[in-house]
Amino acid sequence: MTGPLKSTPRATEATPMPRTTSAQTRFPQAPRPERGAGTGRHLSFGQPHLPWWAGWLVAAVSAAAAALLSLTLGWNIAGGAVVAVVLFAIALPTWSVLVESSRAAKDRLVTTLVWAAFAIALVPLVSLMYTVLANGLGVINGQFLTYSMRNVIGQGGGIYHAIIGTVLITLAATLISVPVGLLSAIYLVEYGVRNRTARTITFLVDVMTGIPSIVAGLFAYALFALFFGQGVRMGFGGAVALSLLMIPIVVRSCEEMLKLVPGDLREASYALGVPKWRTIVKVVLPTALPGIITGVTLAIARVIGETAPLLVIAGSTDSVNTNLFAERMMTLPVFIYYSFTQPGVPAQFGQDRAWGAALVLIVIVMALNLVARAIGRTFSPKTAR
Amino acid sequence: MAKSIDVSDLNIYYGDFLAVEGVTMTIPSRSVTALIGPSGCGKSTFLRSLNRMHEVIPGARVEGKIVIDGQDLYGSEVDPVEVRRQIGMVFQRPNPFPTMSIYDNVLAGSRLNSKRLPKDRADEIVERSLTSANLWVEVKDRLNKPGQGLSGGQQQRLCIARAIAVEPQVLLMDEPCSALDPISTSAIEDLIHELKSDYTIVIVTHNMQQAARVSEDTAFFNLAGAGKPGNLVEMNPTRKIFSNPEEKATEAYISGRFG
Amino acid sequence: MSASTAVRKPRQRVGDRVFSNLTRLAGLAILVALAAVAIFLTLQGLPAFSAPSDKLGGAANLATYVLPLVFGTLLAAVLALLIATPLALGVALVISHYAPPRLARPLGYLVDLLAAVPSVVYGLWGLAFVSVRLTPAYAWLEQHLGWIPLFGGPASTTGRTILTASIVLAIMVMPIITAITREIFLQTPTLNEEAALALGATRWEMIRLAVLPYARSGIVSAVMLGLGRALGETMAVAMVLSASGVVTFDLISNTNPSTIAANIALKFPDSTGVAVNALVASGLVLFVITFVVNFAARWVVARSERTQA
Numbered sequence: 001m002t003g004p005l006k007s008t009p010r011a012t013e014a015t016p017m018p019r020t021t022s023a024q025t026r027f028p029q030a031p032r033p034e035r036g037a038g039t040g041r042h043l044s045f046g047q048p049h050l051p052w053w054a055g056w057l058v059a060a061v062s063a064a065a066a067a068l069l070s071l072t073l074g075w076n077i078a079g080g081a082v083v084a085v086v087l088f089a090i091a092l093p094t095w096s097v098l099v100e101s102s103r104a105a106k107d108r109l110v111t112t113l114v115w116a117a118f119a120i121a122l123v124p125l126v127s128l129m130y131t132v133l134a135n136g137l138g139v140i141n142g143q144f145l146t147y148s149m150r151n152v153i154g155q156g157g158g159i160y161h162a163i164i165g166t167v168l169i170t171l172a173a174t175l176i177s178v179p180v181g182l183l184s185a186i187y188l189v190e191y192g193v194r195n196r197t198a199r200t201i202t203f204l205v206d207v208m209t210g211i212p213s214i215v216a217g218l219f220a221y222a223l224f225a226l227f228f229g230q231g232v233r234m235g236f237g238g239a240v241a242l243s244l245l246m247i248p249i250v251v252r253s254c255e256e257m258l259k260l261v262p263g264d265l266r267e268a269s270y271a272l273g274v275p276k277w278r279t280i281v282k283v284v285l286p287t288a289l290p291g292i293i294t295g296v297t298l299a300i301a302r303v304i305g306e307t308a309p310l311l312v313i314a315g316s317t318d319s320v321n322t323n324l325f326a327e328r329m330m331t332l333p334v335f336i337y338y339s340f341t342q343p344g345v346p347a348q349f350g351q352d353r354a355w356g357a358a359l360v361l362i363v364i365v366m367a368l369n370l371v372a373r374a375i376g377r378t379f380s381p382k383t384a385r
Numbered sequence: 386m387a388k389s390i391d392v393s394d395l396n397i398y399y400g401d402f403l404a405v406e407g408v409t410m411t412i413p414s415r416s417v418t419a420l421i422g423p424s425g426c427g428k429s430t431f432l433r434s435l436n437r438m439h440e441v442i443p444g445a446r447v448e449g450k451i452v453i454d455g456q457d458l459y460g461s462e463v464d465p466v467e468v469r470r471q472i473g474m475v476f477q478r479p480n481p482f483p484t485m486s487i488y489d490n491v492l493a494g495s496r497l498n499s500k501r502l503p504k505d506r507a508d509e510i511v512e513r514s515l516t517s518a519n520l521w522v523e524v525k526d527r528l529n530k531p532g533q534g535l536s537g538g539q540q541q542r543l544c545i546a547r548a549i550a551v552e553p554q555v556l557l558m559d560e561p562c563s564a565l566d567p568i569s570t571s572a573i574e575d576l577i578h579e580l581k582s583d584y585t586i587v588i589v590t591h592n593m594q595q596a597a598r599v600s601e602d603t604a605f606f607n608l609a610g611a612g613k614p615g616n617l618v619e620m621n622p623t624r625k626i627f628s629n630p631e632e633k634a635t636e637a638y639i640s641g642r643f644g
Numbered sequence: 645m646s647a648s649t650a651v652r653k654p655r656q657r658v659g660d661r662v663f664s665n666l667t668r669l670a671g672l673a674i675l676v677a678l679a680a681v682a683i684f685l686t687l688q689g690l691p692a693f694s695a696p697s698d699k700l701g702g703a704a705n706l707a708t709y710v711l712p713l714v715f716g717t718l719l720a721a722v723l724a725l726l727i728a729t730p731l732a733l734g735v736a737l738v739i740s741h742y743a744p745p746r747l748a749r750p751l752g753y754l755v756d757l758l759a760a761v762p763s764v765v766y767g768l769w770g771l772a773f774v775s776v777r778l779t780p781a782y783a784w785l786e787q788h789l790g791w792i793p794l795f796g797g798p799a800s801t802t803g804r805t806i807l808t809a810s811i812v813l814a815i816m817v818m819p820i821i822t823a824i825t826r827e828i829f830l831q832t833p834t835l836n837e838e839a840a841l842a843l844g845a846t847r848w849e850m851i852r853l854a855v856l857p858y859a860r861s862g863i864v865s866a867v868m869l870g871l872g873r874a875l876g877e878t879m880a881v882a883m884v885l886s887a888s889g890v891v892t893f894d895l896i897s898n899t900n901p902s903t904i905a906a907n908i909a910l911k912f913p914d915s916t917g918v919a920v921n922a923l924v925a926s927g928l929v930l931f932v933i934t935f936v937v938n939f940a941a942r943w944v945v946a947r948s949e950r951t952q953a
Contacts, residue, residue, distance in 0.1 A: 078777075107846035114742055117734020118751075121822075124815045125758050128769045135772075183670030191664050192671070193443060201671045203942060204678055210869065210938030211931070212876020213763075214905045215681065218927040222684035231916065244681070247674060264480035268544070271438060272494040272551060273470025277663035282497045286484040305762020308878035308905065312912050333764040333879075340768055341883065351772075358765045365760050466657060 048099050055092060062087035085116050136359030139352045145360075149318040149330075155349045159357045161320040162335035165235060169314060169331060170304050172239035172324055173246055178296055180243075181250025188251070189258040190280055208248040216241040217309025224313065235321070235329035238314035242303045249302055253295025257288040290375055297372035301365050307333035332361045388454045388554045388585060389414040390435065395449035396614075397427065397434050399442065404430050406614035408449075410604060417577060417586045419596035419623065422606030423638065427615025428589050431606070432557050435587065436472035437465040453554070470494075472555040473548035478564045479540030481532030481547070488528040490543055491515060494551035510550055518546035519576050538569020545576065549584070556580065558588040562595065574599050593639060597627050605635045681931065689925030695918040701889070701911075710926050712891050716806070716901030717930065720881060721874035723810035723895070724817060728874075729867055731814070732821035739822075740829035741851060752826070759819035767883030770812035775803030775884060778811075782896040796894045804886035807895040809903075812880045817870040824869065828862035829855055861948035868941035872934045878905035904930040 066084035070077075089112045096105035147158035184201065192198025220241035224232045261284050269279040285292075315328035316338050336357045343350025390412040397405040405427035412418045420428040433439040434447055437458065451458040458468055481490045491511045495502055502510070511528065515521040520542040524535070532543055541561060548556060558577075562570040577586060577599045590596050596603050604620040619632045630636045692706050703709035735755060739748050779801060786797035836854040845853060856863075887902035887910070902910075908923045915923060 103846055103849065107848040110848040110851075111742065114734045114737045117731045118738040121731050121735045121758075121815075121818060122754065125754065127773065128761065128765070131769055131773050132765065180670050180673055183667045184674055187664075187667035187671040191667055197668070197671065201674060203946070204675060206942045207935060207938045208674070208678055210872040210876070210934055210941075211681070212878065212905055212934055214876065214878040214908050215685070215927050215931045215934070218688075218908065218924050219681045219684055222688035222924060223680070225688060226684070230920065244677060247677070251674070262480070264476060264478060265482060267438065267441065267474075267476060268480045268482070268547075269493070269497060270441060271436065271469055271474035271476075272497065272547065273466055273468075274494070274497040275466050275657050275660050277657075277659045278497055278499070280663070283482060283484075287482075289484075301760060305764065307762070307764040307767075308882075308909050311909055315913070333762060336764050336768060337879065337883065340771070354768060358768050361762055362765060365762060366757070369757075369760050464657065 050096060050099055050104075054095065058092045058095065059088055062091060085112075085119075088112060089116070132355065132358050132362060135352070135355035136357075139356030140359060144353070144356055148320050150320075152318070153344065154346070157353065159332065159335055159353070159360065161318070162330045162332045162357065163360070164320055164322060165314070165329040165331040166304060166333075168322065168324055169235050169238045169242065169310070169329065170300060172236060173242035173303060174296070174300055176239060176243040177246040177250050177299070181247045182254050182292065184247075185251050185254035185258055186280060188255055190276070190284070205248045205251050208244075209252070211244065212308075213241075213245055213306050214308040214312065216244040217312035219244060220309065220313045233313065233315035233328045234326060235314050235324040238310045238329065238331070239324065241309035241313055242306060245306065245309070246299050246303045249299040250296060253298065254288075254292050257291030257295060258284060260291065261287045290378070294372045294376035297368055297375065301368035301372065304368070305333055305361055305365055307337055310334050311337065332357055332364075336361065390555065390585065390587075391450075391452040392435075393450045393452075395431070395434065395447060395451065397430055397439065397447050398445065400444040403614040405434075405606075406616050408617045410617060410620050412585060412587060413602065414585045415581060415583070416601040417581050417588060417599050419600035419603045420587065420589045420606060421591075421593060421596050421603060421638075422615070422618075423608065424591075425615070426606040426608050428604075428606045429559055430615070432559055432587060432589050433474075435555070435557055436474055437468050438474060440465055470551060471553055472557060473551065473553035474557045474559065475541070475545050475548055475561045477560045479537055479544050481535070481540050481543050483531065483533050485532060486529045487524050487532050487535070487543060490532040491546050491550050493547055514546040514550040515543075517549055517580065518542045519572065519579075520546055536569070538565050538572055541565060541569065541573060542576065545573075545580075549580070553584070555585045555587065558586065560589050560591060563591060570595075593627075597623060603627070605630075605632070605638065607634055607638070682928075685924055685928040685931060688921055689928045690921070691918055692922040692925040695922055699918040700922055706922065706925060709922060710904070710929050712889055713902055713904045713907050713926055714929065714933070715891050716887070716889075717875055717903040717905070717933070719893070719901060720806055720810050720813060720885075720903050721871055723807065724813035724874045725867060725871055727811060727814035728818040728821060728870060732818045732866075732870070733825060733863070735818070735822045736826035736829055737851065739826045741847070741855070755819050755822050758815070759823065763816065763877060763879040764883070766812055766816055767880040770808060770880055770884040771804070774812060775805075775808045777803070778805075778808055779803035782807075785896055793893055794895050797897055799896050800886070800898045802886060802898075804884055804900075805896050805898075806885060806900045809881045809885040809900075810895075812884055813874050813877055816877060816880060817874045820873055821866045821870040824866035825859065825863055828859040828866075832858045861944055865941040865944040865948075868937055868944065872937045872941065875937065876905055876930060876934050878909045882906035882909040 062084045065087055066080045069083060070080035089109060092112065093105040093109040096108050143156070144158040145163070146160050147156070148161035149157040149159075150161075184205075188198050188202060192201070217238075220237040221232065223240065224234065224237045228234075265283050265287060266279055269283045270276070274282075310331045311334050314331060314334065316334050317328040317330050319330075321327050321329045336354050339350045339357065340354035343354070392412070393409045395405065395408040396403060408431060420432060422428045430439055435451060435458075439445045439447075447459060453472075457463070481487075482493060485493065485496075488511055489496060491514050492502070492507055495510075512521060512525075515524065520539060523539060524543075527534075532540065535543060541564075545556075545561075562573050565573065574595065577588065580586060581601075588596075588599065600623045602620065603623045603626040605618045605626065606615050607618045608615050619626065619630060619635045621631065626635060627639060630639065692700075695706065697704050700706065700709040739752050739755070743751055779799075782795075782797075782799040782803060782805065785795040786799040789795045790797055832855045836858065837850055840850040840854045881903050882905070885900055885902065885906060886898065887906060888899045889902045889907070890899050891901055892899065904926050908927055912920070912923050
């Protein structure tokens with residue numbers, strides 16, 4: 001026994017999902033080298049223990065050693081950081097083995113590795129955000145947002161046509177997906193309890209979430225080629241492809257939200273002599289509405305950045321096209337792809353536009369995510385238990 | 386408006402499982418009938434069969450007859466939705482609709498069925514129902530606030546107001562006070578006393594003092610053993626049940642020797 | 645009495661009948677859509693079976709056209725998972741067990757943010773940033789570890805290799821695996837954790853004894869879902885990879901295998917006639933592969949839910 005078993009209740013709301021998990025307990029007596037505060041009061045039942053500053057000391061020494069090596073051998077910062085982490089991961093457990101025990105050492109090693117994994121995972125996020133901001137911010141101005149690429153060679157032009165296309169296609173996809181997805185979710189939760197059709201649908205909806213987006217695009221192409229001939233391109237086809245990706249997301253989130261509506265409310269409504277369908281439409285749906293809106297918004301955020309299916313069926317153009325049912329239609333993701341991979345001559349201007357469009361797309365996606373979470377938090381059903 | 390209910394040879398099933406067996410009783414009009422018994426004896430199931438609410442659970446069905454005003458509730462041409470309009474229900478936990486105001490909660494019976502009501506008629510129903518439920522004075526200044534902002538006891542009285550706003554013949558109450566504090570419980574019991582002049586009331590309760598306080602007649606349900614169906618042991622005027630029951634099982638239960 | 649013993653079906657109102665049929669119709673529409681995907685891809689893919697070899701990029705027949713792509717798809721996805729799985733488990737453990745409670749939630753959001761970035765932006769970033777930065781690393785690998793066939797070289801001078809593509813893919817699937825595994829880690833019964841700690845286990849021993857066994861099937865299915873995503877991911881690979889469609893295990897050279905999805909994205913816009921059919925046929929193969937992987941993943945989940953229920 002290494003220390004006092006002092007437990008403090010711990011909130012486990014690390015996830016945005018509505019599901020609640022059982023309260024967990026945290027035990028501060030486990031060795032925690034990287035966080036000194038609070039571990040000073042541990043009791044030691046006669047077993048040797050590293051001082052609380054051990055982690056900091058080793059970290060400082062490793063960093064210094066790595067810095068020295070980097071300077072003398074001419075490595076860059078990334079190389080130095082890797083060396084520092086490796087030094088830390090070797091030195092601290094070694095010290096621990098000598099003073100404490102091999103078990104404590106292993107624990108310290110794992111703690112180091114787990115946090116290192118976390119740090120590595122954050123590197124791309126920071127790097128990606130920085131790259132897009134640094135390259136894209138200077139490009140965005142009024143002209144960029146309100147001009148299309150019609151007759152533009154070299155500098156100038158904008159992404160107006162791509163924004164229009166993205167908005168129209170996503171809107172159409174939403175109009176297809178929400179009714180189908182919501183009604184299916186109602187069937188699964190309210191009517192299909194325990195029957196085989198419902199189980200099959202649930203299972204296949206899960207499987208459907210894994211359909212590659214490019215396959216959805218090919219499906220839309222194959223479908224429309226049957227009616228309009230080979231080589232068909234139209235915005236509506238893109239909407240069909242996107243809704244194939246969107247429907248399973250909508251079904252899953254609506255299902256979760258409908259299940260959160262307490263059965264009490266349904267019973268209260270039935271007991272007033274209200275038929276089941278009116279109960280669903282007028283009691284269950286309004287109660288679940290904020291959650292449903294959140295789910296739909298997140299689903300839109302998921303598909304609005306899809307590129308591959310639109311590349312296949314909606315195609316690419318330089319002009320504004322507001323007709324979903326005819327001709328090629330530009331969208332933001334496809335614009336980014338072509339502007340960067342086929343920037344024209346000189347490449348500079350096309351690639352700049354790609355970065356600008358990428359920044360706009362990221363802002364749209366992030367905004368949708370934030371709005372969804374805000375709706376979910378503000379109007380979260382107070383009856384949910 | 387109140388009607389008596391005649392139950393004869395009623396068996397209630399969930400799928401193949403027989404939950405309640407062979408109930409025969411007459412529930413008098415304009416009075417309070419209490420259903421008591423140990424947990425799992427089927428008294429709530431029986432109560433829910435009185436307005437066909439148990440059919441909400443898939444596989445539930447009944448055999449036998451429940452006749453009210455000369456009509457069999459389970460006749461082939463009877464619509465369960467219509468039955469529930471005539472026979473209202475109040476539940477264990479207060480359950481006002483969270484998306485509706487107090488005003489709309491009272492009118493939920495007609496609002497949810499998309500019945501159009503002129504404004505003055507709607508106002509009148511709301512005031513009358515809330516007054517009958519002894520809630521009008523407390524909420525008349527905040528009718529447009531959400532119903533969930535009320536205290537537990539007020540919410541339960543709101544639910545009673547909601548149930549009587551559709552002018553049912555019978556009011557079923559499934560342990561209406563078990564989630565409430567003693568003061569709210571007493572308020573609801575007073576309310577039950579007042580309501581029985583207009584309604585036939587059937588109340589399930591775990592609290593024998595409550596049964597003794599509020600009811601004219603009491604029916605005692607019991608289980609013959611684990612896994613056996615619940616059955617009606619004895620139904621008699623409340624005073625007799627609590628002073629001089631006919632059956633040994635009733636006496637044992639009431640004196641607290643089991644259950 | 646005998647007449648009333650028959651099961652009496654409650655009479656349904658018209659509104660109820662219409663509405664319930666409407667919802668069932670919507671549910672069935674999903675099944676139909678899924679079937680339609682398979683049917684239409686097959687219809688459009690069929691002509692490719694008799695395609696002449698000049699329409700298949702020089703391949704003799706459809707099989708020799710698709711198989712190298714299948715190889716590249718699997719190679720990239722498996723590599724991506726080898727990189728992503730340990731990272732994802734580490735991140736999930738940080739959020740569920742290591743980070744202070746107040747930090748755990750924002751950290752979770754941060755990882756969700758990674759999942760929200762559109763794939764084309766990953767492609768852009770991978771092409772303009774990652775591959776450039778990795779070029780010196782590839783030169784170093786060829787120089788010092790060239791004796792391992794994986795790093796045989798000659799090292800790419802642009803960095804647009806299958807390894808770069810896999811790294812970008814790994815970053816894309818990592819949040820998916822993290823999201824699922826951290827949910828399961830958080831659901832580990834507290835009692836089991838406390839029991840382990842009460843026996844004097846260190847935190848790592850507690851995780852190994854209580855958390856990981858509990859989460860095992862969840863981890864398996866999360867990794868398989870990540871695999872499904874990595875197999876089908878298109879744009880990042882299409883943009884990052886400088887593909888020549890060869891079959892090789894050399895991860896850092898100029899000549900790289902291509903993936904089915906990337907190949908479609910690159911070739912489709914400029915293809916006509918039977919070449920399109922061939923691409924659709926390869927898409928059908930991808931559909932089948934991901935369907936099987938996802939099916940298996942869900943099956944693992946369903947089975948563990950049954951045994952826990």
